[in-house]
Amino acid sequence: MYPVQCVLQVQRTVRWGPLASVSWLLLRTCRAHSSHPSAACPGPERQKNGEQKDFSSRLATGPTFQHFLRNTSAPQEKPSLPELEDPPPYLTVEELLGRQRKVYLETYGCQMNVNDTEIAWSILQKSGYLRTSNLQEADVVLLVTCSIREKAEQTIWNRLHQLKALKTKRPRSRVPLRVGILGCMAERLKEEILNREKIVDLLAGPDAYRDLPRLLAVAESGQQAANVLLSLDETYADVMPVQTSPSATSAFVSIMRGCDNMCSYCIVPFTRGRERSRPVASILEEVRKLSDQGLKEVTLLGQNVNSFRDNSEVQFNNAASTNLSRGFSANYKSKQGGLRFSHLLDQVSRIDPEMRIRFTSPHPKDFPDEVLQLIRERDNICKQIHLPAQSGSSRVLAAMRRGYSREAYLELVHHIRDIIPGVSLSSDFIAGFCGETEEDHLQTVSLLRDVQYNVGFLFAYSMRQKTRAYHRLKDDVPEEVKLRRLEELINVFREEASKTNKTFVGCTQLVLVEGLSKRSSTELCGRNDGNLKVVFPDVEMEDVTNPELTGRAQPGDYVLVKITSASSQTLRGHGLCRTTLKDSSAHR
Ligand code: 5AD
Ligand code: SF4
Numbered sequence: 001m002y003p004v005q006c007v008l009q010v011q012r013t014v015r016w017g018p019l020a021s022v023s024w025l026l027l028r029t030c031r032a033h034s035s036h037p038s039a040a041c042p043g044p045e046r047q048k049n050g051e052q053k054d055f056s057s058r059l060a061t062g063p064t065f066q067h068f069l070r071n072t073s074a075p076q077e078k079p080s081l082p083e084l085e086d087p088p089p090y091l092t093v094e095e096l097l098g099r100q101r102k103v104y105l106e107t108y109g110c111q112m113n114v115n116d117t118e119i120a121w122s123i124l125q126k127s128g129y130l131r132t133s134n135l136q137e138a139d140v141v142l143l144v145t146c147s148i149r150e151k152a153e154q155t156i157w158n159r160l161h162q163l164k165a166l167k168t169k170r171p172r173s174r175v176p177l178r179v180g181i182l183g184c185m186a187e188r189l190k191e192e193i194l195n196r197e198k199i200v201d202l203l204a205g206p207d208a209y210r211d212l213p214r215l216l217a218v219a220e221s222g223q224q225a226a227n228v229l230l231s232l233d234e235t236y237a238d239v240m241p242v243q244t245s246p247s248a249t250s251a252f253v254s255i256m257r258g259c260d261n262m263c264s265y266c267i268v269p270f271t272r273g274r275e276r277s278r279p280v281a282s283i284l285e286e287v288r289k290l291s292d293q294g295l296k297e298v299t300l301l302g303q304n305v306n307s308f309r310d311n312s313e314v315q316f317n318n319a320a321s322t323n324l325s326r327g328f329s330a331n332y333k334s335k336q337g338g339l340r341f342s343h344l345l346d347q348v349s350r351i352d353p354e355m356r357i358r359f360t361s362p363h364p365k366d367f368p369d370e371v372l373q374l375i376r377e378r379d380n381i382c383k384q385i386h387l388p389a390q391s392g393s394s395r396v397l398a399a400m401r402r403g404y405s406r407e408a409y410l411e412l413v414h415h416i417r418d419i420i421p422g423v424s425l426s427s428d429f430i431a432g433f434c435g436e437t438e439e440d441h442l443q444t445v446s447l448l449r450d451v452q453y454n455v456g457f458l459f460a461y462s463m464r465q466k467t468r469a470y471h472r473l474k475d476d477v478p479e480e481v482k483l484r485r486l487e488e489l490i491n492v493f494r495e496e497a498s499k500t501n502k503t504f505v506g507c508t509q510l511v512l513v514e515g516l517s518k519r520s521s522t523e524l525c526g527r528n529d530g531n532l533k534v535v536f537p538d539v540e541m542e543d544v545t546n547p548e549l550t551g552r553a554q555p556g557d558y559v560l561v562k563i564t565s566a567s568s569q570t571l572r573g574h575g576l577c578r579t580t581l582k583d584s585s586a587h588r
Helices: 044-060 065-072 080-085 111-126 150-168 184-189 191-196 209-220 280-292 341-351 369-377 394-400 406-419 438-451 468-472 479-502 581-586
Strands: 004-011 021-028 102-107 140-145 178-183 202-204 224-227 250-254 297-301 356-360 384-386 424-431 455-460 508-516 523-527 533-537 540-543 546-552 558-566 570-579
Touching: 102 111, 111 140, 111 178, 111 209, 111 250, 111 297, 140 150, 140 184, 150 178, 178 184, 178 209, 184 191, 191 202, 191 224, 202 209, 209 224, 250 280, 280 297, 280 341, 297 341, 341 356, 341 369, 369 406, 394 406, 394 438, 406 438, 424 438, 424 479, 438 479, 455 479, 479 558, 508 533, 508 570, 523 558, 533 558, 558 581, 570 581
Parallel strands: 102 140, 140 178, 178 202, 202 224, 250 297, 297 356, 384 424, 424 455, 533 570, 540 570
Antiparallel strands: 004 021, 021 224, 508 523, 508 558, 523 533, 540 546, 558 570
């Protein structure tokens, strides 16, 4: 066995008082197990071995339990650069700096992971790392991973096999390639990854990205390093994500992290931890900056965006109870006070009337009327709601612990459509959950037909360890049945969506232009208010705010498009004129 230094870390937070979370922080050495051919090699590596010895002796006098406690007592106050001025005793400031090493980041999974990649990069950039989009050029490869389904994890294991070849073939003249696993898979599998794939040098869970410079410094010296601590209050509020595409018209703004819902099939509460919201003021500041940069669309992002609750300001922590959607219940004790989603949405939508506001992903239980009314009233809040149903059978919904029945869900759909006529609805569904019968499946088919969603995300059930379903239920729907049901759901969804989308033919839609269509360089592509893709010819057109100004629409322009045809996923039409959001709403 190689020496392993494990520190059982008790994380206490100032704000939350009592014992907050317990997890492992691992620092381990892997002398004999280094997969790099230079583990016992001459030349520059001798120097490396010297460094390693030096490191080992420093490690011996290194971090104490007190040190870790001190470093984690108030995560909100941990700034990124001052950390470098106060390195842990076993690392120097120089070792914490990137030394111009090139980092290649690869993102898997959901939009939260895209945002996490930007956060991780923002932290590394401040530490002196450079970014590369060329894998061959990289000194560090970081995979931001997803654990939601078995298939997502298998993709990462396959990728690690490819990286192993890259790592072992690396010329000795170059610094050894370091490979890191970030995000949900690091959190779920912890040291199993280090043991199974010897090429992995570091692990960082979703709440440990501030620790990346230290983890990389440890990895640089040939040690494996891991931080998979979950936090009760890490929201990266002060880390401005670095936008990867400077010409983008829209951005995602993270407003909360984690999930307390504990749906019985879902791994997310275990990999991303408890729900916590970012302070309203820091969200508004980020949106203002994005507006100043000329961005035209912001999507508020979180595992449960509409459960948002900013408790950071004491004066708002009253005892006001939480309004849930009618007929819905939560799996946790009712929470009270704080600034809620309707307040945030109101404030964000006031920043720039020309900026579209969207949000994802919400839970159907948190749609009180004040949120729905606000969506109806504000021209720049898109009339688009993701309403993940997961199943159309009340029996399966109960087994999933979703907190609503089919009837309550349908009532909510009707209520939303009454308040926001023409609203675009989308949903997630899981085919073949534990105990799902053919009758249950047909109930889901009929829900798809009843609601007529515009967009759908459909998945075959994948049993995840740790979840309630794993402990209490049986994954008893055979794989081929799951896949057959999934295919049926996809076909029904497509049929219904193309019917629904055909109702747009002959109508005029306000489209925010994103750029040239991927399929044709003579067409532009953008999205309507309901987030449907709209394609139209790239020709000169008038600008309604200045009729003398004819020209081609650019990314970030609003264009009125007359729809001429529709499929289940795309609308097509021709541009009438360039306009503004305000102008087009005035003529609605
Ligand atoms: N198997 C299949 N799909 C899942 N989802 C979450 N957990 C699982 C699982 N174990 C789906 C849900 C969720 C979406 C993000 O992923 O539909 O809304
Ligand atoms: Fe998973 Fe349910 Fe939380 Fe969504 S609401 S992240 S499905 S536990």
